[in-house]
Structure formats: structure tokens, C-alpha cells
Amino acid sequence: MPELPEVETVRRGLEQKLKNFIIKKVEICRDSTVAYPIDKKDFIEGLHNSLVYKWNRRGKYLIAELRKTDKNNINIENKISFVNNGVLVVHLRMTGYFTFNNIHTNPCKHTRIRLFDNNNNELRYIDVRSFGQMWWVRDGLLPNKIIKGLGSLGPEPFSKNFNISYLTKIISNKTRTIKSILLDQTIVAGIGNIYADESLYSAGISPFREARTIKKYELNKLRIAIIEVLKKSIGAGGTTFSDFRDLEGENGNFGLQTNVYRRTGKQCRKCKNLIERKKISGRSTHWCRKCQK
Numbered sequence: 001m002p003e004l005p006e007v008e009t010v011r012r013g014l015e016q017k018l019k020n021f022i023i024k025k026v027e028i029c030r031d032s033t034v035a036y037p038i039d040k041k042d043f044i045e046g047l048h049n050s051l052v053y054k055w056n057r058r059g060k061y062l063i064a065e066l067r068k069t070d071k072n073n074i075n076i077e078n079k080i081s082f083v084n085n086g087v088l089v090v091h092l093r094m095t096g097y098f099t100f101n102n103i104h105t106n107p108c109k110h111t112r113i114r115l116f117d118n119n120n121n122e123l124r125y126i127d128v129r130s131f132g133q134m135w136w137v138r139d140g141l142l143p144n145k146i147i148k149g150l151g152s153l154g155p156e157p158f159s160k161n162f163n164i165s166y167l168t169k170i171i172s173n174k175t176r177t178i179k180s181i182l183l184d185q186t187i188v189a190g191i192g193n194i195y196a197d198e199s200l201y202s203a204g205i206s207p208f209r210e211a212r213t214i215k216k217y218e219l220n221k222l223r224i225a226i227i228e229v230l231k232k233s234i235g236a237g238g239t240t241f242s243d244f245r246d247l248e249g250e251n252g253n254f255g256l257q258t259n260v261y262r263r264t265g266k267q268c269r270k271c272k273n274l275i276e277r278k279k280i281s282g283r284s285t286h287w288c289r290k291c292q293k
């Protein structure tokens with residue numbers, strides 16, 4: 001599943017490719033991809049004549065700000081003055097990705113949504129496992145109310161709300177493992193299996209530690225490790241391990257080298273001990289027994 005760095009990589013690609021993209025045609029190839037509005041016609045009509053103004057990210061959600069345009073008002077230079085037309089929210093889940101096509105190609109069978117502009121440029125959403133979702137939330141409604149997962153997200157790792165006093169407070173009574181705390185999107189947004197394992201290794205903390213036993217100095221190390229690991233991966237364009245593609249169809253070509261994730265049986269880069277793997281409720285955890293206590 002794409003995690004924060006991969007979703008951020010996709011966001012940057014969308015921002016770059018979709019300058020001045022005005023949606024003129026919407027094709028829904030699979031109904032269930034549209035989570036909201038319930039009536040698919042509302043989704044199509046809502047997006048029609050919308051300028052995709054800006055792409056934001058919150059956790060693993062992509063959020064496009066839309067501006068309504070009409071025939072008499074297509075002066076791109078003045079786009080800031082267009083009327084707000086709500087947001088298009090996308091969650092890629094396991095296998096969702098976008099391609100931007102400026103020459104016509106036939107869609108593959110996993111194509112779920114197609115957005116076209118007047119010049120027949122196409123933003124195509126493809127999703128093999130089909131868990132990905134899209135929402136169009138009209139201006140005046142609150143996306144956080146309509147999209148439950150979005151409304152319940154914890155702080156962004158790069159925000160000042162993700163600080164040591166917040167973390168100390170949140171783990172103080174938690175008997176769950178620190179790994180499960182990091183995966184909990186209501187505690188911190190955007191971290192999944194890869195970056196949880198990598199951050200814990202970097203901070204020297206065992207993923208199986210009961211969260212409330214973690215000392216303040218360790219927690220601070222972990223907070224810094226999370227930020228560093230995520231930033232490094234964003235700089236590298238995401239990792240090849242995550243089932244994701246950027247807008248060029250690349251899967252983390254310049255991907256981040258991991259220290260523990262999918263390195264089971266290989267030597268730890270710090271102590272030469274072998275990296276181990278343990279499966280807990282369907283999720284693999286990778287760690288070094290010597291370096292992580």
C-alpha cells in the first residue's frame with residue numbers, strides 16, 4: 001500500500017501534470033470506486049467544468065481543490081477568482097494509481113475512472129484490486145464529516161502537533177505494541193508497514209514493546225526517526241516495495257534503500273546480526289533483535 005512518501009510523490013506528479021486541467025468529461029468504468037455522492041450522476045455533473053486548481057495531501061488522502069468554470073469564464077490567468085467547487089478526494093488504498101495521457105491509448109481492464117479535458121488529455125485512474133475510492137464533496141459540505149477516515153486522522157508527522165508532549169500523552173495508557181500505535185491513522189497520519197518498521201529500527205526500539213513502556217528520550221528518538229525516514233523517502237520518490245506507481249508509471253526507480261523491511265535473513269547494516277520477520281495479524285514485522293530493544 002502506498003504510504004505517506006508515495007502518496008506525496010503522486011501528489012507532486014499531479015500538481016505538475018495537471019496545471020490548468022479543466023474537467024470536460026468524466027467516465028466511470030467501475031461504480032464502486034465512487035464512494036460519494038451516492039448518485040454517480042451527481043459525481044459526474046459535479047466535476048464537469050471544474051478546474052483542478054491545487055492538489056493537497058492529508059495522511060494517505062489526495063485532495064484536489066476545484067474551481068467552477070463556465071463557457072464565459074475560461075481565462076486561466078484569473079483562475080483564483082473562480083468560484084469554489086468543493087474537493088475531489090482520492091484514496092489509493094492497495095493498488096490505485098494515476099496515469100496522465102496526452103495521446104490516446106486504450107484503457108486497460110483495471111481502469112476505474114477517466115477524466116478528460118478539452119484537448120483530450122486524460123487523467124486515468126487504474127486500480128487492480130479496486131479498494132481505492134473517490135469522493136466529490138461540494139462546496140459548503142465538510143469533507144471531514146463525509147469521509148470518516150479523513151475526519152479521524154491524527155496529526156501529520158511533519159506538523160508541529162506531532163510533538164513529544166502529544167506522543168507522551170497518547171502512549172501513556174496504551175498496552176498495544178508501539179508498532180500498532182504507529183500504524184494507527186487516528187494517532188499519526190500516513191505511516192504504514194514499511195515506514196513503521198524502518199522508523200523503529202532507526203530509533204533502536206523493538207516493534208513489540210508495549211507502547212506505555214517507552215521512555216521519553218526513546219519517544220523523541222522515534223519522532224525524529226519517523227520524520228527523517230519519511231523525508232528521505234519523499235526525496236527518493238517513494239520505495240519500490242510499496243505497490244505504487246507515480247504518474248510516469250514508475251515504481252520508485254530511485255527508491256529508498258530499506259534497513260529492515262523485506263530484508264529477512266540478511267545482515268543488519270549496523271551489527272551484522274540477521275534481520276528477522278514475524279507475522280502478526282497478517283502483517284509482517286521486520287526487525288533486528290540486537291539493535292532494537
Ligand SMILES: [Zn+2]
Pocket residue numbers: 268269270271272273288289290291292
Ligand atoms: Zn542490528
